[in-house]
Amino acid sequence: MAQVCILGGGFIGRFYADSLTGRRGKDQVSVVYARKEETAIRFAKDFQVAHYTTNMEEAIAHPATEFVVIALPNYLHEEAVMLCVKHKKAVLCTKPLGRTADEALRMTQACEKAGIFAGYLEDLCYTPKFLKSLKSIQSGALGRILWAKSRETHPGPHSDWFWDIQKAGGGAVLDLGCHCIEIARNFIGKDVKPVEVMCWADTQVKPIDAEDHAIGLVKYENGAIGQFEVSWTFRGGMDLRDEVMGTEGTIWINSFLRTGFEMFTSGAGKSYVAEKAESDSGWQFPVGDEAHELGYTNMFTDMFDAYEKGESPMETFYDGYVVNAIIDAAYRSAKTKLWEPVQLPEWRGQEGLSKPSVFQEYDADHWFIKEEILPNGDKKLILKVKATGEIIEKETWV
């Protein structure tokens, strides 16, 4: 059983508490900290939390706190983590880990040095669809991964601090891209080194200093490409989709707007439909169990199980740091307009990979390119002559 202290009583704190309670789980929220007392009181009441406080250190140090769950604005993550280090409490931090890789690396090293358990709350790497996809990919069903794209776009985040570049550390790339980057990284392989990043980012709609729309490409050492598409300007709800291309297959995941649940309503009997839905009449696309579909329940299960078994969780502070390093490169790229190298002073994966060969033998004299059946039933075989490099086709007419 895990005794949890939640730092932060806002949107994400409530989502975490929802995921931890009310499911006949053996874990419980025992302490809550919020900056405003009224928020703390309301939270404690809504989720039956025994202790509440507006003093962060008090919350962390509280004897009823075994795990600290950081659900605070980005600019407070490092402070909160360092207090966990001080009080030797296991710590789980929401995404992104830091505003920069420097912050993230400091947190990672401090926790490792102190020997405390540190989990990175990257919920979208725990959705049921993601986990099953990852298993399929690891079993080889898609062959060698060529490209992994993840997209998260919606009409913008819930709280003021997200829109303030000082407090948040960035815009849509930091807020949403952290998910997309880690999803693609998992599919491509966590031990494959991200090498360089190209990113376009712009402020197209909102009156803010940070970007509200960005697209980025992350090149990995083995030639695979990760892609992220993020925006706070999307209309129509929250769009969460992933796509993977491999030499042997394809995966398409829709995690939110098209999950096999469709409702039309004239607007009678108004009620909450889904996170970031734009309307409560017309065609609606609710999600059955949002917290589960967004990965929260599997995430906490992995965290607490790993802790109890003395193992690493699937997503660690180190992963958060790699993600931050990729984001740092993305922000540099958005300014310099160059492919920017990913700076990873600490890298624990494979080194020196290269792109696999593209030559597949057809027979002693030819490399294979393709074969196909045409609409009228004709067959075509396309080959490359080894000796000359010439490309030839052999047709079989019906």
Add this chain to the structure above:
Amino acid sequence: MAQVCILGGGFIGRFYADSLTGRRGKDQVSVVYARKEETAIRFAKDFQVAHYTTNMEEAIAHPATEFVVIALPNYLHEEAVMLCVKHKKAVLCTKPLGRTADEALRMTQACEKAGIFAGYLEDLCYTPKFLKSLKSIQSGALGRILWAKSRETHPGPHSDWFWDIQKAGGGAVLDLGCHCIEIARNFIGKDVKPVEVMCWADTQVKPIDAEDHAIGLVKYENGAIGQFEVSWTFRGGMDLRDEVMGTEGTIWINSFLRTGFEMFTSGAGKSYVAEKAESDSGWQFPVGDEAHELGYTNMFTDMFDAYEKGESPMETFYDGYVVNAIIDAAYRSAKTKLWEPVQLPEWRGQEGLSKPSVFQEYDADHWFIKEEILPNGDKKLILKVKATGEIIEKETWV
């Protein structure tokens, strides 16, 4: 915390155990009974169950048994329930409750007389999509419910006894129709009396005595219609879909084959994709977390929570009995080719409902029928003259 004894080590018993363990739940499986010792041993090992036995009564009477979960073939349900009554253990029974309403009513009454908790394990009335739909419908988002269809078809069940009409008590209607009937009944309103049933059933493909395909209509006292479509002859996987029409809206649920998760694979790296999938290459449609999407986790949560609070669960033995009564009428109808009355010697809902009026006033002289915009932009208003009954249209040209 619930201490659970599972009776039956087959497909559904394993699915129940999967749902109860490994999710950081506070409940545990403490006893397992199976007819064959090797099955019991394997089950106990796979799910870390402390006690196993091939003696059903011993399992039920075991001190480590607080809840009995019946995951046995249909012809053994009554015997198992009566042993729970004898030993005063809370009992949860898989679907269908009985082979007939008579059996189901005897079980219901025996449990009520003994004062034991009795829950009906109708998992598909606990799927995340179902629960959210039910909430929307109850909030009025669909207005008055006119029709609720539920479809479950797949290439046939897992165990020999399903195909034996003596042991199962029926074919696809009993096996799958029980889900569909209860889904529609929930959407229409559990306190609305099912009045009569028309059912077509046939053995189209399989060499068995029971039906392998059936379609039925259930008429409710308020004029609403429930529809079930069930088959063991479907090709392409397991098709689980519900549709609801109301005066103010529509719901379409796809619970299995199209849930926003699509995979193409050449067949490399073969692995389990989904329950009743027919192939492991080509386009696949896995479900993220099958047990959750099929309602198992929410179902046990409701059962144990209700027990601890001293309340009724959402699905009770009484509900199972009403479903069996509708199925009995369906089987009679399939033979007599008549609309057969639903015989409910015990009915606890509303009585004497009738169909609501279809007259909606447009103005003092007219009833409203419809208004529409045509492709060229013209507008049409269609009305019924109160005085004469004449139907008229008023057109506005662009």
Add this chain to the structure above:
Amino acid sequence: MAQVCILGGGFIGRFYADSLTGRRGKDQVSVVYARKEETAIRFAKDFQVAHYTTNMEEAIAHPATEFVVIALPNYLHEEAVMLCVKHKKAVLCTKPLGRTADEALRMTQACEKAGIFAGYLEDLCYTPKFLKSLKSIQSGALGRILWAKSRETHPGPHSDWFWDIQKAGGGAVLDLGCHCIEIARNFIGKDVKPVEVMCWADTQVKPIDAEDHAIGLVKYENGAIGQFEVSWTFRGGMDLRDEVMGTEGTIWINSFLRTGFEMFTSGAGKSYVAEKAESDSGWQFPVGDEAHELGYTNMFTDMFDAYEKGESPMETFYDGYVVNAIIDAAYRSAKTKLWEPVQLPEWRGQEGLSKPSVFQEYDADHWFIKEEILPNGDKKLILKVKATGEIIEKETWV
């Protein structure tokens, strides 16, 4: 080149004219008849029609009329057809052919006796998806057809006369069921005799004498089942879906609301989205080319090509008559609550079919029932012992 006279200047007449003109087709609309002069004038102007009139016989007899296309209310079909017979003009009649099979048979026989070309404008049996499905089914891709369901529901038709049971001859069954019945009949096989019909029909929402919602089952001589679901009370647009189950496969067609075209709009820049759409903001589901997707262009191509080649079109008056006979049985059934025989005084297909055998040999001693892979990788084979009828299973554990 076909010179066409359109009778009727309403919704369907305009749709027909749209399909015939503006596509670089060699056919043209040369004459139009409408009951009201203003409608005729507007139609002639919108579609560049040389001649217009409010006299039906004059339109039919007109020298510029080679083909007569009847786009009139149901109660005028027979009169119009008889005038075509009188003037020996090729005739194409909209659906349903008659209000009853009697009317339809009289029209069929009159045209045949007069030797004029008579085509039945059943557009939904000409949609691109329908035609490709039919070809797949005829090639054997689905094996033996077990069940074919067609659904058409929307918020109600465009003109006053539809809602008047005297003029229309019926309600949703006649208006929409005629499509669904002929679709299923094509998939099952046009030469397979429809034997009996069970139909539920009710007036649930609209203040009219005819039914606004109905569901029917049509049993064919070979044991196959056709199903229709029709309604004028559906909310959310126009729902056009077909489903087919065969021993070797499945087809699912969505012809309107989900065709791979999705749009969200705040409502800015209002414009026509789709036939029977309910709103112009929120999520919309337009169809690319409505007239083509609804089969109109392929339908006229088949009609005129067949005429020029001296062949029968795919859909003839005889087909319209069979559909009417099935509808007649459906209306009787809705009243008597019995399976009503389809009365076909004239039947030109096969006679004396029966249901195929369900016995498929596994080995010398067993009939085959099923084999399956379970979630944990176990394999199950289910067989019936020929000698005893006993059902057994063979399990292979991982």
Add this chain to the structure above:
Amino acid sequence: MAQVCILGGGFIGRFYADSLTGRRGKDQVSVVYARKEETAIRFAKDFQVAHYTTNMEEAIAHPATEFVVIALPNYLHEEAVMLCVKHKKAVLCTKPLGRTADEALRMTQACEKAGIFAGYLEDLCYTPKFLKSLKSIQSGALGRILWAKSRETHPGPHSDWFWDIQKAGGGAVLDLGCHCIEIARNFIGKDVKPVEVMCWADTQVKPIDAEDHAIGLVKYENGAIGQFEVSWTFRGGMDLRDEVMGTEGTIWINSFLRTGFEMFTSGAGKSYVAEKAESDSGWQFPVGDEAHELGYTNMFTDMFDAYEKGESPMETFYDGYVVNAIIDAAYRSAKTKLWEPVQLPEWRGQEGLSKPSVFQEYDADHWFIKEEILPNGDKKLILKVKATGEIIEKETWV
């Protein structure tokens, strides 16, 4: 009526001929040229073409040739166009227009100078879904366009010359990107200048010199972004999808693999399913009428109509040249890894656009950022203080 000469008897030539004949069109194919005589003979027979030849100039100069349709490998386009110029024949050229913008500009200028009609056969800018989307966007339903993405990926093209970088002039970018670029350009606005391009391209799977996978971003002068994703390495069929984001809405188009037509087959009765489908058993996703859904029929309609009216078609050689200029920049970018300027020595659209303001007034003191309803019903309003730039939130609790 148009008399058409088709140059090229391969895959695309046949698709064009299919689209031109057999639909009761008034246009006809009167001459065909192919490099090999057997191909020319077969083509003439299959499509009832009166004249065939293996001499290109003879075909163009033929008196039965009014329109020349170029369906030849890329390296022959310029030669064919110049012969049309010489013989003053109207010319329609398949995509891409040139291998480079230089080639394309020469062709464009030669035709304009000669005063001959020149149409660019960009079929995917004529699909029914595209045309309806374009109309919606032009009506303002999506507001200001922020981003337009088009994706075309499949397992590789049909003929040997595509795979030969000398003959084709490039790989997937030239073959598929030309579609994607022009689709996005239409949605963003054809008179908005494309400014610079960033492209990643690699040869990941095939043993060829050109790229088999690429992703590109095209920045327009008004700040809008076009995106293309192209590949010859995709598994699962042909993936054709477009997405558009605007300030007021969203469009998602799926033109091929998910169009509301789904079929499962065991593989019985094998037949052609769809262009570039990978298998004929399991789940299949056919397209109803491929030629129509891919835009061919609308494209020729526009071309011939425009010619007869003395107008420009929707897609001209000038458009083909702009596309080539963007592709040239993409290829430079793939090598230099820089954002490369689009070089348009000839530009006929708007100049000097800039990105619109992001400031939307909420009240005298605040800029508007966002408002939202949270899961528990709370409301949040996020604003920017004009005077200070501070971002604030106002919460309304339930």
